[in-house]
Amino acid sequence: MQIAKMTEADFRRFWPTFKSVVAARETYAFDPGLGYADAYTLWCELPQFTYCAKENGEVLGSYYLKPNAAGPGAHICNCGYMVAPQARGRGIARALCLHSQELAIEAGYLAMQFNAVVSTNEGAIRLWQSLGFDTIGRVPKGYDHARFGLVDTYIMYKALRGEAGNASGSDP
Amino acid sequence: MQIAKMTEADFRRFWPTFKSVVAARETYAFDPGLGYADAYTLWCELPQFTYCAKENGEVLGSYYLKPNAAGPGAHICNCGYMVAPQARGRGIARALCLHSQELAIEAGYLAMQFNAVVSTNEGAIRLWQSLGFDTIGRVPKGYDHARFGLVDTYIMYKALRGEAGNASGSDP
Numbered sequence: 001m002q003i004a005k006m007t008e009a010d011f012r013r014f015w016p017t018f019k020s021v022v023a024a025r026e027t028y029a030f031d032p033g034l035g036y037a038d039a040y041t042l043w044c045e046l047p048q049f050t051y052c053a054k055e056n057g058e059v060l061g062s063y064y065l066k067p068n069a070a071g072p073g074a075h076i077c078n079c080g081y082m083v084a085p086q087a088r089g090r091g092i093a094r095a096l097c098l099h100s101q102e103l104a105i106e107a108g109y110l111a112m113q114f115n116a117v118v119s120t121n122e123g124a125i126r127l128w129q130s131l132g133f134d135t136i137g138r139v140p141k142g143y144d145h146a147r148f149g150l151v152d153t154y155i156m157y158k159a160l161r162g163e164a165g166n167a168s169g170s171d172p
Numbered sequence: 173m174q175i176a177k178m179t180e181a182d183f184r185r186f187w188p189t190f191k192s193v194v195a196a197r198e199t200y201a202f203d204p205g206l207g208y209a210d211a212y213t214l215w216c217e218l219p220q221f222t223y224c225a226k227e228n229g230e231v232l233g234s235y236y237l238k239p240n241a242a243g244p245g246a247h248i249c250n251c252g253y254m255v256a257p258q259a260r261g262r263g264i265a266r267a268l269c270l271h272s273q274e275l276a277i278e279a280g281y282l283a284m285q286f287n288a289v290v291s292t293n294e295g296a297i298r299l300w301q302s303l304g305f306d307t308i309g310r311v312p313k314g315y316d317h318a319r320f321g322l323v324d325t326y327i328m329y330k331a332l333r334g335e336a337g338n339a340s341g342s343d344p
Contacts, residue, residue, distance in 0.1 A: 031243040032243050071194070071202050072318075075316060110313070116241060116245055139308060139309075144245075150247075157312065
């Protein structure tokens with residue numbers, strides 16, 4: 001398996017995964033009716049970086065990385081990860097998240113933040129916790145889950161350089 | 173004072189306020205170098221609604237209202253408020269926030285969320301608390317403040333219909 005920048009051809013192969021994840025309405029706060037062109041814009045054009053995990057020409061998963069806010073909030077990045085149904089349980093999300101943290105550090109970010117981790121997505125929460133993310137907030141009924149209705153979401157955060165902010169130059 | 177939909181002519185009168193608030197880098201996570209056209213898009217075109225408080229043709233303040241996320245996250249709205257320097261201390265922000273809550277309820281939102289209230293902005297925090305907003309999260313060093321450097325930000329939240337979610341029809 002290799003992780004490389006996502007091309008438009010990669011996204012075309014990834015599209016069935018993207019569509020099924022969004023249509024499931026269990027993990028992502030994207031419009032479930034999002035078409036191909038808007039999805040490509042959202043996943044590959046608006047973010048700063050988009051990478052994918054590939055094996056024998058197959059796209060196993062992908063992530064995007066972008067600033068979580070503009071200007072005085074642009075030192076924290078935000079990422080999203082998706083793994084193809086047939087590739088789950090193989091550590092792809094973990095590999096993608098580790099790759100994204102390296103990339104974020106290279107790009108100068110001080111921290112990484114996930115804004116809406118759905119509270120029923122226990123596998124993801126355990127994974128992010130095992131990778132050092134803390135839950136820094138909880139939004140009551142933040143997500144309208146296809147099966148469970150309104151459920152809470154968590155805000156999760158990881159400082160990327162020891163304590164966030166040490167890279168600003170103010171500490172020795 | 174009246175609160176009405178913001179026109180492009182209103183925004184032109186409001187522009188010095190917008191520019192000074194963003195350039196101050198003390199409260200908003202917007203690019204401090206944002207030009208007029210991009211600012212207009214951000215404040216008046218991307219949001220679902222934009223209103224302003226006017227008195228004798230002068231624009232005293234403004235707010236936008238938009239969904240805080242898409243699809244399964246679109247039942248929570250997000251707002252931003254700005255008050256002209258010469259109009260501060262007159263309750264304009266409170267009046268705008270009350271107006272935005274009414275509008276949000278009419279538009280079907282279940283809750284309102286502020287994603288990055290700068291922790292040093294004590295007046296705003298007191299105001300939102302007095303209007304029923306709870307602090308539901310804290311982002312360590314989330315904001316690069318012009319005078320104080322990296323400071324925390326708060327996520328603040330208010331259910332708009334008793335407990336958020338009662339409007340979904342699942343409760344009597």
